[in-house]
Amino acid sequence: MDPDTGEVTIVDVGNGGAVITATVLDEYVKYYESPIANYTVIIERAEPEYEIPTDVTGILGQSLSDVKLPDGWGWRDNGYLNYIGEFTYLAGYVPKDTARYKEVRVNLTVTVVGADTTELERLIDDGLNLYNGMPDLDYYYLIQDSTDLQKKRETLIGTITHYNSCLNNALKIDQVNAYVNTLSNCINETNQLITTLRDSLTFVVYFYGRNSHGYFTKKVNYGKPVESIEEISEPGYIFKGWFTDEALTIPFDFSTPITKSIAVYSKWEKDESTNPDPGTVVDPSNQKNNQGSYTLDLTKGKNNLKGIPSQAIAITLIYITALEEKAKWDERFAKFNSKIDLDCDGNYDIEITGSDVKDITYVVLPTNSIEYDITYTFSKNSLETIENDNPGPYYEKLVIVFKERPAITDNQNADQSQAQTVNDNDKVNTESTDRAEAKENIDKKQKTTKVSKLDAGKKSITVTWKKQAAKGIKGYEIQYSTDKNFKNNVKTVTIKKTKTTSTKIKKLKSKKKYYVRIRTYKKSGAAKVYSNWSKTKSVKVK
Known part of the structure; x- marks a missing residue:
């Protein structure tokens, strides 16, 4: 207080203001009851300068306290971000000089988004690559634990399929973290089991x-x-x-x-120098039993050899299979009753029936898939063995004729291409209800694939298959029909990319059972070369 003017100067003020004690001058004491007076002076702190934060973003499922704000700002509300969208929460700004400036509280807008799924998507891709590269138990020998590996395969693809569908919706941060942890463990466990089993593969x-x-x-x-x-x-x-x-x-x-x-x-x-005519092998020991060559015509599916030198035919064919090891049979050679797999594709092609070598019938079996001629020519050693073990007549060269497959002409290819409707870059629908296999190039040794899963939807089917990355494979062909024999109402989907392993077939009939099969194709000029069809799977559409 200035003694001359009576003005009071406040040097510092606390949160509750300042308390001032004043003493009355002597010459004025007579005018006051007390020479001392106390005065409380309340001076409020000023409002600081501040900038309201904008573009505040939070993640679904995140705690509000974990949402970052600029320096000096803090949340006065609490809780979790449980919904996608924009929401308002109370926040406060505290200045550095709290003695002179007060805290400011305002409502801030927070934009809540789904959690980042980049790591989850990466693991899904890794898991799919692992699944598609795992050994196919139908074709590989496993000494032990094949059941464990199959369970791991099913668990892996099931987990991947579920998490992949979850990506269609916004995910909470704790969900993504849990999915990443689960899928990572599943991939690691599967890799460990594969590594262990490889020593026994x-x-x-x-x-x-x-x-x-x-x-x-x-x-x-x-x-x-x-x-x-x-x-x-x-x-x-x-x-x-x-x-x-x-x-x-x-x-x-x-x-x-x-x-x-x-x-x-x-x-x-x-080798022209040693044998000017390698197509003809001469019996060096006893030419009188050499009957030359014979053609066994099976184009009509059945051939009875009664009345012709069938004994020679039978002996020739059996010795070919036994000595040349160019075919497999079912170990039933008593009285010439046997099924024989001529081309070693795992399917029996012909059946020999007859109680006497003088009356033998060759029948083409339904499992046969041969569509070209097979010619067997004895080597010198085989002919000598026949002479030593069985002195009967024989044919040194046997031609077995099956139905030939007509070549696909350019006009036929043009007709097929006109019947195709392109849906996208890698898929073609072919409305072919009676596709004649005789017009197709089939390579029985070509690597094929198989339908691994059928998921029924509303008037739709999602087909999943095993990736086939063998050299030369250009894509896949899927057929589906309500006829399990694929004779009627057959439709075809062509997949043009080998890396594609699933597709969705729409516009199906509700409550109907559909049969599905798949095969691979290569390109040979303008024509396609197909593998055999896979095993058929079926599913009932919802």
């Missing part, structure tokens, strides 16, 4: 002879090279090495680690 290398007829096999553990094969020989031909493709363009390297079952093909050249 045995793959098969099929070594095919000339013209892909007959084969022998060698088993090899995962990741190990197959044992080298010594040079093989065949009269009238020169062996030129082993190749990985039927076109005989890619040499096979015996140091290559084997990670799946494969086929290897032998290459030959005619």
Whole structure:
């Protein structure tokens, strides 16, 4: 207080203001009851300068306290962000000089978004790659724990499918964290089991002879090279090495680690110097039993050999299978009753019936898939064995004729392409109700795939299959029908990308049962070359 003017100057003020004690001057004491007076002076703190935060973003499921604000700001509300959208919450700004400036409270708008799923999407892709690359239990030998691996496969694809569908909706941050943790553990456990089982996995290398007829096999553990094969020989031909493709363009390297079952093909050249006519082999020991060649015509599905030298036919065919190992049979050779797999594709092709060699019938079986001629020619050793073991007549060369498949012409290809309706970049629907297989190029040795899952929807089916990445495969062809024999109401979907492993078929009839099968295709010029169809699966549409 200024003693002359009586003015009071406040140097510092607390939150409750300031208390001032004043003393009256002597000459004025007579005018006051007390020479001392106390005065409370309340001076409010000023409002600070501040900038209201904008573009405040939170994650679904996040605690409000975890939503970051600029320095000096803090939340005065609490709770969790449980909904997507924009919401208002109370926040406060506290200045650095709290003695002179007061706190400011305002409502801030928070934009709530779904959690970041980048890591989850990455794990889903990793899981799909792992699933598609896992051994197919239908074709690989597992010494033990195959059931455990199959369960892991089902758990993995089930988890991936569920989490992939969850990506269609906004996810809370704790959901994403839980999904990432679960899927990561599932992938790690599956990888560990695969690594363990690989030591017990045995793959098969099929070594095919000339013209892909007959084969022998060698088993090899995962990741190990197959044992080298010594040079093989065949009269009238020169062996030129082993190749990985039927076109005989890619040499096979015996140091290559084997990670799946494969086929290897032998290459030959005619040896004109040793045999001017390698198509005819002459019996060196007893030519009087050599009947030359014979054609067994099975184009009508059945052939009875009664009244012709059937004994020679029977002996020839049986010795071919037994000595040349160019076919397989079902071990029932008593009285010439036997089923024989001529092309070694796992399906019996013909059945020999008859109680006497003088009356033998050859019947083409329904499982047969041969659509080209098969020619068997005896080697010198086989002819000598026939002479030593069975002195009866024989045919040195036997041609078995099956129904031929007509080649696809350019006009036929044009007709097929006009019947296709393109839906997107990798899928074509073909409304073919009676596709004649005789117009198709079928390669029975071509790698195929299989339907792994059918999910029924409302008037729709989602088809999932195993990825086939074999060399030359261009895509897949899926057929579906209400006829389990695929004779009527057959429709086709063509998938043009091998990396695609699922598609959705729409506009189906509700409550109807549909049958589905799949195969792969390659390109040969303008024409397609197809694998065999997979096993058929069925599902009832909702």
